[in-house]
Amino acid sequence: MAMDNTFEIRDLRVSVEGKEILKGVSLTIRKGEIHALMGPNGSGKSTLSMALMGHPLYSVTNGTALYKGLDVLGLPPDERARQGLFLAFQYPQTIPGLTVSSFLRMAVSARRGLLVRANGDARPDGPRRPGQDLLPVKEFLRELKEKMAALKLDSSFMSRHLNDGFSGGEKKRVEILQMALLNPEFAILDETDSGLDIDALKVVAEGVNRLTGPNMGVLLITHYQRLLDYIKPHVVHVLMDGRIVRTGGPELARELEAQGYEGFRPSADGGEATHATPA
Amino acid sequence: MDRHEIEAWMDRRREPEWLRRLRLEAFEAYERTPLPALQEEEWRRTDARRIPLGRVVLNGFRDGALHEEHTSGHPAGVAAYLESGPRRTGAWMETAYSKRGLILTDMELALREHADLMRPHLEGSALSLERDKFAALHAAVWHGGWFLRVPEGERIEQPIWVRSWLPRSHRFAGPRTLIVAERRSRVIVIEERESEPGADAAFHCPGVEIVCGESAEVVVVTIDRRGDDVWDVSHERARVGASASLTWIVLHLGTLARKTFLETSLEGAGAEARMVGLSLLDGVRQSDVVSTFHHGAPRTRGDIVFGGVSRDRGRSVYRGRIVVPRHARGTDSHLTHRVLLMSPDARAESIPILEIEANDVKCKHAASQGAIDPDQLFYLMSRGLPRVEAERTLALAFVEDLIGRAPAGWVQERLRERVAERFNR
Numbered sequence A: 001m002a003m004d005n006t007f008e009i010r011d012l013r014v015s016v017e018g019k020e021i022l023k024g025v026s027l028t029i030r031k032g033e034i035h036a037l038m039g040p041n042g043s044g045k046s047t048l049s050m051a052l053m054g055h056p057l058y059s060v061t062n063g064t065a066l067y068k069g070l071d072v073l074g075l076p077p078d079e080r081a082r083q084g085l086f087l088a089f090q091y092p093q094t095i096p097g098l099t100v101s102s103f104l105r106m107a108v109s110a111r112r113g114l115l116v117r118a119n120g121d122a123r124p125d126g127p128r129r130p131g132q133d134l135l136p137v138k139e140f141l142r143e144l145k146e147k148m149a150a151l152k153l154d155s156s157f158m159s160r161h162l163n164d165g166f167s168g169g170e171k172k173r174v175e176i177l178q179m180a181l182l183n184p185e186f187a188i189l190d191e192t193d194s195g196l197d198i199d200a201l202k203v204v205a206e207g208v209n210r211l212t213g214p215n216m217g218v219l220l221i222t223h224y225q226r227l228l229d230y231i232k233p234h235v236v237h238v239l240m241d242g243r244i245v246r247t248g249g250p251e252l253a254r255e256l257e258a259q260g261y262e263g264f265r266p267s268a269d270g271g272e273a274t275h276a277t278p279a
Numbered sequence B: 001m002d003r004h005e006i007e008a009w010m011d012r013r014r015e016p017e018w019l020r021r022l023r024l025e026a027f028e029a030y031e032r033t034p035l036p037a038l039q040e041e042e043w044r045r046t047d048a049r050r051i052p053l054g055r056v057v058l059n060g061f062r063d064g065a066l067h068e069e070h071t072s073g074h075p076a077g078v079a080a081y082l083e084s085g086p087r088r089t090g091a092w093m094e095t096a097y098s099k100r101g102l103i104l105t106d107m108e109l110a111l112r113e114h115a116d117l118m119r120p121h122l123e124g125s126a127l128s129l130e131r132d133k134f135a136a137l138h139a140a141v142w143h144g145g146w147f148l149r150v151p152e153g154e155r156i157e158q159p160i161w162v163r164s165w166l167p168r169s170h171r172f173a174g175p176r177t178l179i180v181a182e183r184r185s186r187v188i189v190i191e192e193r194e195s196e197p198g199a200d201a202a203f204h205c206p207g208v209e210i211v212c213g214e215s216a217e218v219v220v221v222t223i224d225r226r227g228d229d230v231w232d233v234s235h236e237r238a239r240v241g242a243s244a245s246l247t248w249i250v251l252h253l254g255t256l257a258r259k260t261f262l263e264t265s266l267e268g269a270g271a272e273a274r275m276v277g278l279s280l281l282d283g284v285r286q287s288d289v290v291s292t293f294h295h296g297a298p299r300t301r302g303d304i305v306f307g308g309v310s311r312d313r314g315r316s317v318y319r320g321r322i323v324v325p326r327h328a329r330g331t332d333s334h335l336t337h338r339v340l341l342m343s344p345d346a347r348a349e350s351i352p353i354l355e356i357e358a359n360d361v362k363c364k365h366a367a368s369q370g371a372i373d374p375d376q377l378f379y380l381m382s383r384g385l386p387r388v389e390a391e392r393t394l395a396l397a398f399v400e401d402l403i404g405r406a407p408a409g410w411v412q413e414r415l416r417e418r419v420a421e422r423f424n425r
């Protein structure tokens, strides 16, 4: 039984353009836990995050993702988000013409149930006045400024267009800013550490540590050990070729660092997870 | 409608002899000119036979009402304001400006009080009768509209705002707008065109003329949100003098079907013009716009960015023409057309026409059209925005690039507000 405080992925298979990428992934995250998902490039980490968030290109052919007694895989992405699922993208989109603040105001309003009616409709049938179903601007700006300061983002970012001309590190910080505002129950962070210099990495890690508490579960995707120096995972999974081949405690990450991923390849016969064999 | 009817109508309007002559000449041209055929390049996408010419009547505007001024309120932050329609309902101007000769008034009144100022522009009108049957019709029967004159050297910082409005009872209208910005003057004028939709099709045949004197700096913004029952054929033309600069922004939000000619003549050396156009089409509405930049003097610069967003079965044709004759050396001209198609049934067509005879010319054009980016859409939805909200947000972001080219502040805010209003319908 999936409980309100668990996010339970069972035997998930995902194909992209007819090619199977995830070949049966299961894992359970409880609120308050940080799970690290590590694996080489191309092993399917982003495929997992995109499928969990509901990108239409990633087709789920088998499995469930239970949360609050609900299989989120049957919901459109916006409803997953409003239910409290969050993905910090490995490659956030750039949207010229949309300011960071007006975007975030809409997102926050949606998450807090202002933008959307109970039945999921975007708006009433009649004409709608701009801003009528958004969080009051003063309240929003106060919150936004406070969270931006915590992430050392200059307030000039509010009026800039979303990710337009942002450096890699700025984009990642804006992803974490969104996480802070949307206050998710389960967050997937897809390589939030890549492209960050050490100072930015510290700021982001601090942000994540501050947000993670008894009310949030985190799936932290990375392929470097480096991030784990700043964010301590409770559980570490190793994903290779679309399967979780090992699950262990924080020590697993060190093991990986010492000997690389090669030793974790599943054996040729059954695809069962094996223990690392010394080279 | 015949010659006698027009003569009687002009009598009732007590029009001066020179104007009567212009109208009758135009009417002759109207009668001898056939409807544009589908074979004609500029009319291939609009069947002129469907335009409800039967709506044309010489009703005109109620004379008696012209002097009734209700100067009740005026929007904050403007230098002058006019509400123009069959009845004059509001007009206001900062006194300092009226003392110095700024004029903003409706056409009927202007013909009586400022005929001397208008006559040279109406007689030498660039709205050529020979252009097509509709241009001739307009020149013969135009009525209503407004006149703006900015005196030499007058620099007006705040915008001038005009709201022109037609009631349900007017199924035909042919307003004339004349904007004269004299030498070294500076002005921003914004017009909102509105009409009250009726039970059946209406036909509008307006004409606009903008004259930018030497070294004048002029911004003209038109927000067209007439009713979705209007068939519109409009001829709008700007003349830009030496070293003058014109920014001309047209926002098409209304009408059922339009055929719009926008012509800019860069007549003096060093003249500069920017045009920013945007049409939003939804339902079965359609738009056919021809914009021409005529570089008639050396070292002139032109920049056109025309954009469109089509939803439902909205369709648009945009023809951008750049003409550079042999003597227009050192011309620099750019033409960009960008369309966002929000539904599989929406259509857009882009036809650039470059007629370049001069050497030593920089001339570029670019066109693009496409659907909403699925990854951007997913990104917004992954933040909780329902699909329709996310699509609307992306369309507004697309439009923002064009709005950002208008003067910052009041004008941009107005454009944004009006665009959002149409999207939220």
Ligand SMILES: Nc1ncnc2c1ncn2[C@@H]1O[C@H](COP(=O)(O)OP(=O)(O)O)[C@@H](O)[C@H]1O
Residues within 6 Å of the ligand: A016, A017, A021, A039, A040, A041, A042, A043, A044, A045, A046, A047, A048, A057
């Ligand atoms: N959008 C996509 N289109 C085509 N192939 C994809 C797409 N996303 C992922 N893949 C393929 O799926 C596999 C796993 O990719 P990905 O999930 O991005 O791995 P990781 O994030 O672990 O580096 C790769 O072979 C990749 O080419």
Ligand SMILES: [Mg+2]
Residues within 6 Å of the ligand: A045, A046, A047, A090, A190, A191
């Ligand atoms: Mg990845």
